């Protein structure tokens with residue numbers, strides 16, 4: 582089977598607002614706007630590429646160094662009502678077109694987040710089917726199994742597996758924090774009220790919180806994110 586060959590059309594980087602599958606969009610709307618511990622802070626229509634806190638930190642530094650105006654904002658959080666703290670799970674770039682795209686080239690290529698490295702794979706679906714983003718280089722391509730996908734995409738496939746594993750790890754940690762009563766996320770709150778509470782709360786990156794609370798050692802987190 583031929584290998585994936587990017588046509589360098591730049592469409593993906595020039596349109597980073599998510600055009601997600603309608604099933605996923607329904608799931609997000611039903612669950613992440615005040616009905617579960619994870620709260621999405623931006624509408625489905627405005628969301629763009631999700632980036633991890635450690636990636637957001639790198640991109641902020643690169644933006645400063647390269648004098649690029651990058652609006653990097655919290656994307657999803659868990660709000661702990663006991664400590665009035667928002668644990669930021671991920672960030673997003675609040676732009677239609679990626680601010681790091683210049684003359685159809687990524688100017689932070691070696692520092693680009695996992696979500697870019699795995700494109701056009703949206704998720705490899707560790708326990709379900711893979712989902713792909715729209716990409717002209719994928720037209721008329723189909724796969725029989727994950728081995729074929731791995732073979733076709735190479736590095737992008739590994740990035741997608743990594744990203745899926747981080748999500749899984751993060752979800753397990755949230756459950757552990759709740760079960761052990763370390764946090765008490767609000768449930769079934771009116772969304773607008775919840776947004777105000779998040780806005781007025783102390784904000785901390787989820788991974789930093791895990792280290793602060795001695796839930797995970799820095800070494801464990803390094804292993805997950807590297």
Ligand code: SF4
Pocket residue numbers: 586587588589590591592593594700701715716717718
């Ligand atoms: S949309 Fe597909 S072909 Fe175009 S730049 Fe992105 S990955 Fe490459």
Ligand code: SF4
Pocket residue numbers: 593594597679680681682686687688689690693694697
């Ligand atoms: S960081 Fe680079 S690869 Fe990712 S969307 Fe921006 S320009 Fe594209």
